[in-house]
Amino acid sequence: MGAILALRAGPEAPATRWQSATDAALLEASARHIEPAFVVLIQRYQRDVYRLVWRISAGHADSEDIAQETFLRLWVNPAQVREAKALKGWLLRVASNMVMDRYRRKPMLNIDAAEDIADMAPGPDGWRELSQVSRAVDTAIAQLPDRQRMALALVHFEQMSNIAAAEVMELSVDALESLLARARRRLKEILGPEGKEMLLAVEKAK
Amino acid sequence: MNKQQEPLNDVELDQLLATASLPPQINGFEEKLLGRMANVRPVAMLRDNVVPFVRPVAINHKPAKPVSRGIGIAAALAASLIIGILLSDNAGVSELVDGVTGLQTSGQVADLAPAGLDDIGPVDEENQS
Missing domain, CATH: 1.10.10.10 (Winged helix-like DNA-binding domain superfamily/Winged helix DNA-binding domain)
Structure with a gap:
C-alpha cells in the first residue's frame, strides 16, 4: 500500500511536477498526451468553466456533464488553442456554445x-x-x-x-x-x- | 411616487445580484473526467496510427512527336481510300449491309439502282380513283 502511495506521489504526480508549469507548457505537454499535465489544466479551470455553465444553464443538472465535455474537447486536440493566454476564453466559449446548442435542441429546465x-x-x-x-x-x-x-x-x-x-x-x-x-x-x-x-x-x- | 415603487437603480441591482446563488460544490469532477478521457483518443494519438498515404506518381503523358502524328494521319487516310474503293462497287455495299444486319440483301441491291424514264410502265386509268 505504501509503495502504491509512493508511486502516486512520484515524479509524474501533477502536484510535484506540473503544478507550477505555465499554461503554455501544460498545453504543449497535453498535446503530447501527457495526462498529468492535462490534469493540472483541469484543476486550474474546472471551477471557472463549471460556474459559467451552471449560471447560463440556470443551474441545470447537466452542468457538470457539459463542463466535462468542454475539457474532453480540449483533450482531444489541445492544438486548437493557438495561444496559451487565450485558453480560459477558449474554454468558456466552448462551454457556453455547448450550453446553447444543447438547450436549443431541448428546452432548458431552469432552477x-x-x-x-x-x-x-x-x-x-x-x-x-x-x-x-x-x-x-x-x-x-x-x-x-x-x-x-x-x-x-x-x-x-x-x-x-x-x-x-x-x-x-x-x-x-x-x-x-x-x-x-x-x-x-x-x-x-x-x-x-x-x-x-x-x-x-x-x-x-x- | 413612493420610494418603494421606484425602479431599482444600478447600485441596488448590484446589491441584489450579489445575493444570487453560487453553484454547488462538485465532487469527483476530476476523477469522472479522467474516466471519460480514457475512452477518448486524442487527435495526436490517432495521427500516430495513420499510415501515410503515398501519392502515386502521375504518369507523364508526353505529346506525340510530329512524325508519328503524321504517320497516324497517313494511315487513316490510306484506310479511308481503301474502304472508299471497296464501297464504290454495289456488291461491296451489299456485303457490308449483309455483314452488319445478317440479312441477304446482296441480290436486291441491283434493284436499288436509280429509276429512270425506262421504268415508267403503263398506267391503268380505270383503276385510278
Missing part, C-alpha cells in the same frame, strides 16, 4: 423556471430570509434571454472585462455593452417593486 417572482414573495411579513431573495434573483436571471444571461454571467459573475467577455462571445465590445444594458434593464423590470423590499431584507441580514 425555478416555472416560478414567478410575484409567486415567490413571502406573505405579509415581506422578504425575511436572504435565501428567499437569492432564489428570486436566480429566477430573474434565469428569465433573461440566453445571450443577455451569458453577458451578465461573464461580466458580473466571472468578473471579466467587457473586452474579454466580448471575445468569449465573439461580439464587438459595443454589442456586448448593449446586451449587458438590456440585461440589467430587464432584470429591473422582472424584479419590479419587489426588488426594493428584497433590498430591505438584504440590509437586515447584514
